[in-house]
Amino acid sequence: MISSGKRRFWIATHEDWIRPSLKSEVFSFMGDFFKNSNCKLVCFTNKVLQHQHIQYIPLAQSERLWKEAHAILTFAPQETSMKEIHSKSLLQGIPVITDDEGDHSYYVNHLYTGYVVDLKKWRQNLLSAVEMMVKEPSAWLTMRANAKRMGKIHWGKWDGEV
Amino acid sequence: MGRFEDHSVSIIIPVKDEWVLTRECVARILQHTKCKQIQIILINNGSQEKPPPFLLKHPLITWIHNQWNRGFASATNQGLRAATGDYLVCLNNDTRPGPRWLAQLIQALQESPQCGMVGPVSNRVIPEQKIQVPSLDSKVDIDLFTKEYNQTDSSKWRKSNRLSGFCLVFPRSIYEEIGEMDERYGLGTYEDDDYSYRVRKAGFDCVVAGDTYLHHYGSQSFQRRPYQEFKKLLKQNRAYFIRKWGISPPGEREGE
Numbered sequence: 001m002i003s004s005g006k007r008r009f010w011i012a013t014h015e016d017w018i019r020p021s022l023k024s025e026v027f028s029f030m031g032d033f034f035k036n037s038n039c040k041l042v043c044f045t046n047k048v049l050q051h052q053h054i055q056y057i058p059l060a061q062s063e064r065l066w067k068e069a070h071a072i073l074t075f076a077p078q079e080t081s082m083k084e085i086h087s088k089s090l091l092q093g094i095p096v097i098t099d100d101e102g103d104h105s106y107y108v109n110h111l112y113t114g115y116v117v118d119l120k121k122w123r124q125n126l127l128s129a130v131e132m133m134v135k136e137p138s139a140w141l142t143m144r145a146n147a148k149r150m151g152k153i154h155w156g157k158w159d160g161e162v
Numbered sequence: 163m164g165r166f167e168d169h170s171v172s173i174i175i176p177v178k179d180e181w182v183l184t185r186e187c188v189a190r191i192l193q194h195t196k197c198k199q200i201q202i203i204l205i206n207n208g209s210q211e212k213p214p215p216f217l218l219k220h221p222l223i224t225w226i227h228n229q230w231n232r233g234f235a236s237a238t239n240q241g242l243r244a245a246t247g248d249y250l251v252c253l254n255n256d257t258r259p260g261p262r263w264l265a266q267l268i269q270a271l272q273e274s275p276q277c278g279m280v281g282p283v284s285n286r287v288i289p290e291q292k293i294q295v296p297s298l299d300s301k302v303d304i305d306l307f308t309k310e311y312n313q314t315d316s317s318k319w320r321k322s323n324r325l326s327g328f329c330l331v332f333p334r335s336i337y338e339e340i341g342e343m344d345e346r347y348g349l350g351t352y353e354d355d356d357y358s359y360r361v362r363k364a365g366f367d368c369v370v371a372g373d374t375y376l377h378h379y380g381s382q383s384f385q386r387r388p389y390q391e392f393k394k395l396l397k398q399n400r401a402y403f404i405r406k407w408g409i410s411p412p413g414e415r416e417g418e
Binding site: 100105106109110111112113116118128138141142145146149150153154 | 208210229230231232233345346347348349387391394395397398405
């Protein structure tokens, strides 16, 4: 469980952004972690999923709502390119929590525009990432500002890299 | 070419808090840098603490205030853009410059047209620039060692594949040709390897001035976070270097 005091903090994810093999575990873990706090994980999905303390929102509302998230969480399959999602997120100034497989960490600078999770230690790393962003508002604001700046500077230049 | 005294230098120092160390560094620069014009550029990189009045009011200091930590490369680039000197120095705030430190480094640049960038030797630095120093328990010990060590001796200058970003010195012409540091290295690490590689790729040498010692108190800024986080930064930035240039960072040794 995490205490965020009065500060509300929510992380957005999407049914396609978490690899199937991890989805259930990640949701259970995050649900327990966010129990009785002002933090929550919001998953955009049309599927009927049941995990306590996770909020499910229909995909139709995702385009409007994700831009208000404090961070996004993506643990997509290795072969899934996340360049578009991550680039868009950075451009909006939304820090990204992601893994280090495939192209997932290409656009996210660890501790600078987000947090790169070592999948072998994803529970421990995810805790560190969320605790840092929730308990150190200055760290989150720094990531947010750098994300926006890097997004603007590099928008459109990253396509050729992967 | 010409005497060191006839040139202007801009010394660029990104700072995040650590004002005691920064004040010491600046005071030592002012004491031991005797050239025509000196510009010290302090980039306040999102510090929580206020800078001391001595620094805020000093006429030789150009200030750049950032609301947040923009990372080492980005802050250095801000400094480079504001620099007016003939020679540009990127310097860490946790260093203690001593007698002839910059005159000798610039002499190494002046005496070889092939030399594009130069760095000193130190106690805490990459192996190429590291020397064994006796136990330096006090500032008096450090200063005495530095004074005795810094005797101009061109036989101690040697080419290197890379130079550490804790102190990089290059002429303005190199900056104009090579450009700014790559900000994709984010918070920091490997941007110095990248810059060294670009200097050498352009046909210039990176040179370690083995006759010039600069004391380095050592990585203060990354110590706030667990070492595991720092290792991730290294891993990610190393991977970016390899992706960008298609080679491993030149000069790195096994286990680095």
